[in-house]
Amino acid sequence: MKLGRKQRWFPLHCYGCGDTMDGVSQIDSDVDDAPTKAPQPGCFIVCIYCGAVSVMNADGSARPPSVVEVMEAAADPAVQRAIWSVNYLNRSKQ
Ligand SMILES: [Zn+2]
Numbered sequence: 001m002k003l004g005r006k007q008r009w010f011p012l013h014c015y016g017c018g019d020t021m022d023g024v025s026q027i028d029s030d031v032d033d034a035p036t037k038a039p040q041p042g043c044f045i046v047c048i049y050c051g052a053v054s055v056m057n058a059d060g061s062a063r064p065p066s067v068v069e070v071m072e073a074a075a076d077p078a079v080q081r082a083i084w085s086v087n088y089l090n091r092s093k094q
Contacts, residue, residue: 012045012062016052021045027078044069044079051086053079 012021024039027046039045041058044065053073054062065073073079 007039009039010060012054014047014050014052015054015062015064016047017050019047019049021048027082044073044076046079046082046086048086049090051083051090053083 007024009022009024012024013019014021024045026039039056039060041056043056045054045056045062046052047054053065053070055065055069057063
């Protein structure tokens with residue numbers, strides 16, 4: 001798993017904690033083209049503050065995942081690693 005370069009993004013509001021994110025980074029097994037690859041509609045977004053998972057809409061905003069999408073996110077190793085990393089960082093701050 002690799003972490004792509006951070007890209008500025010218009011404000012995304014987290015449905016988990018209500019905080020606002022202003023950037024995104026791709027997490028994938030192959031992010032060599034990450035600097036030019038924008039997030040796509042339907043991709044999962046993991047909040048850097050609380051680890052909640054959202055889904056990107058076609059207009060670039062975020063929405064809560066459907067039940068099916070929750071199960072897809074739970075089965076996606078990259079999403080689970082991102083959630084684990086956020087939780088680890090938050091525990092380290094305490
Ligand atoms: Zn959050």
